[in-house]
Amino acid sequence: MKLHEYQAKQVFADAGLPVPDSELAASVDEVVEAADRVGYPVAIKAQVQVGGRGKAGGIELVDSEEEAREAADRILGMDLKGLHVDRVLVEAAVDFVNELYVGVTMDRNEGKPVAMVSTKGGVDIESVAEETPEAISRVHVDPSFGMHPFQARKAVYDAGVERDVAMDVASVLTTLYQLWDDKDSTDIEVNPVMITSDREVVCADAVMNIDDDALFRHADLREMEEEGDTAQDDLEAKADEYGFDYVRLSGNTGIIGNGAGLVMTTLDLVDYYGGEPANFLDIGGGAKASRVANALDMVFSDENVDSVVFNIFGGITRGDEVAKGINEALESFDEIPKPVVVRLAGTNAEEGMEILNTDLVTVEKTLEDAVQRAVEYADTEADK
Template identity: 80%
Template structure:
């Protein structure tokens, strides 16, 4: 379960992590009133579950009442990467001189939680990890003992944080880990943790994701999940309606498969061949033609998707039924909106291959070839 920024900041603030003064608003007038009460300058921030809100126009810094009204009119109701913005967080602007990153997550490879600190805050931490992994200091934590004070100080110093604020940053990191542990977190991040000219550190953003299977023992967070339903994306609503297991990701290669393991393998291969997955979509076993058509409708509805790869291994699911569904979905278009690559194997795969309209799709015999072709198509669109 993902908390919204305003919810995560409430959790962080209650635990003692410094956050800017802020108010939630759902209308233009509420936004202006909140800005007037907090005092200019303020940031008006869309409350949706996506990254890159600033680049997409979902965060605006305003200096007066007129700008606050204009920002609210622009942001409220906008479509932000498939999400309709229904609320904004009006927040005191922070006059900062530096931006840091602090986070806690589970390192599944090591089987332990890991705390991370970087002096390159304010940017996508995944990009930092890929381009300059040494810019992120890491410290693994034994969950039986929790984070010791020396571990928090060590990872902060390893990251090269200025000594004038190192103890404060270490204290925030320990609090973040304790929240992650006590509240059954999966990810906890502050990016950026802003540093002011007076050497104060303030959480200017907040991410807190919680293990849904543990919500029964986190009643306060469970209530926040219900409150946050207003920002569920249209794609997620469609997934619920169709009965799909669906997760939207940040890439541009759409993925459809039958079975969680098969879809995860396809995601891994897209990444392996230099692509970026746009989603996890499992149509389940025994998928009929109409269900396959619904899956394509969902993926085509995602503006981020530039190509689609279909990976079907027939057991209960029959290859000929899948092929009928793909044809049925694509034949309704005068022009195919995204290139589609199909790989069929298993039950009735040969019959399915014969049925597929190769004027509408690209057919590959192996999963590796199908993924590589889909990645190539996506790269051609980007170019």
Template identity: 80%
Template sequence: MKLHEYQAKQVFADAGIPTPASTLATTVDEAVEAAEEIGYPVAIKAQVQVGGRGKAGGIKLVDDAEEAREAAESIIGMDLKGIHVDRVLVEEAVDFVNELYVGVTMDRGQGEPVAMVSTRGGVNIEEVAEEDPDAIAREHIDPAFGMQPYQARKAVYDAGVDREVANDVASVLRTLYQLWDDRDGADAEINPLMVTSDGEVIAADAVMNIDDDALFRQPELAEMEDEAGDGDALEQKADEYGFDYVRLDGNVGIIGNGAGLVMTTLDLVDFYGGSPANFLDVGGGAKAQRIANALDMVFSDDNVDSVVFNIFGGITRGDEVANGINQALEQFEEIPKPVVVRLAGTNAEEGMEILNEELVTVEHTLEDAVQRAVDYADEEVEA
């Protein structure tokens, strides 16, 4: 379960992490009224769970009522990366001199939680990790003992945080870890954690994702899921269909049967210069309706320019999968995006002979299938 920014900030504030004054608004008039009460300047921020909101026009800084109304009118009701914006957070603008990053997640390779700190806040931390991994200080934590004060200080100092605010940042980091632990978190982060000219630290953004399997222990957070409203319609649809689905920012749709198979496909899309649009694991079975449901989801994502099927036949036979794909695609009057299929495993050769090549492109290796899908997506972008 992913909390919206306004919900995560409520959780953070209740735990003692400083956050800006803010009000949730669902109409333009409510947004203007909230801005007047908070006092200008304010930020008006779309409450959708996608990255890059600012670049996409979903965050605007305003200095008066006229600008607030214009910003609210442009954001409320907009389509932001395929998600309808139905609410905004009106928030006190922070006069900052520095932006930091703090986060907590599980390092599955190490088998322990890891706390992270960086002075490169305010940007995509995944890009920082890839381009300059040394810019992120990491401290692993024994869950039996929790985060000790010295560990928080060490992470902060290793990151090169200014000593004048180091203790406050360490305090925020310890609180963030405690929240992550107490609330059955999957990820918790503040990006950016802003440092003001007065030496205060304020959480200008908030991310908190909760382990779905632990929600029965978190009734307050489960209520927030209901309060959040529609959220990402595709992820809701995935729940209805029984798929494991995560929406990403790219344009190559990915469908596979098995989490490892899908992850491998994601990695290859990235390797060949593409950008994955989703993680979609349809699980076992190859019934036409299940395949049609998967295609309906991927085709419904406006960001998707091509689709790659990566199916391994174990118990499920390749010829059954092929029949399912054919029947599913025949339900569409027009195939909206090019589809590439790779089959492997039981009866894979029979399946590839069955596939209707007027509807799909068939490739014999995963590498070829991914490259073809990336090429199709590039052609759509250039068209």
């Protein structure tokens, strides 16, 4: 379960973390009223669960009622990376002189939670980790004992945080770890933690993801999940309707497979051949024609997708059933929305190949060829 920023900040505030004054708004008039109460300047922030909102136009800083109206009118109702914006957070602007990153997640390799601090806040932390990993200090925590104060201080000092705010940042990190532990979180972070000219530490953003299997222990978070459903995007709603495990990614090559391992392999190959995966969609074993048609409807509904690769290995799933589903789905269109590449192997694969309407799809014998062709199609479509 992913909390929206405004929900995570509510959890943070309840735990004593320093967050800016803010109010949630769903209309232009509500934005103006909230801004008057919070006090200008304010940041108007789209409440959708994607990164890079600022660069995409989903966050604006305003100094007056007129600017607030104009910004709210632009942001409310906009399509932000495929997600519809129907609520914004009106938040007191922070006059900062420095930005930090602070977070806690699970290190699967070590089998322990890891606390992280970086002075390169306010940017994509994944890029920092890839390009300059030394810019992130890391401290592993034994979950049996929790985070000791010296560990928080070590993470902060190793990151190079200025000494006059180091203890306050360490306090933020300690509280984040406690929340991570108490709330059965999978990831929790603030990016950025802002340092003001008065040397105050402010949590200007909030990310908190919760283990779904632990929600029965957290009635307050379950209520937030229900509240967040009103902002659920069309793709998530459709995935729930069809009963799919669907994860939206940032690329443009759509992926459909039967089995999590097969789908992950396809994602890796898309990346290997220079493409970017647009999604994870596992149709499961034994999928009938109607389920395959629903999977195509899911991927075609994602406006980021420029091509689709079908990777089916038949065990329980029969290749001829998959082929029927693909034909049924595609024959319902006057014009195919996006190029589709199909690779079938395993049970009844040959029969499926014979059934496929090759006027509607491209058929490849190997997974490698199918992925390469799908990446080529995606590149061509993206250039149009």
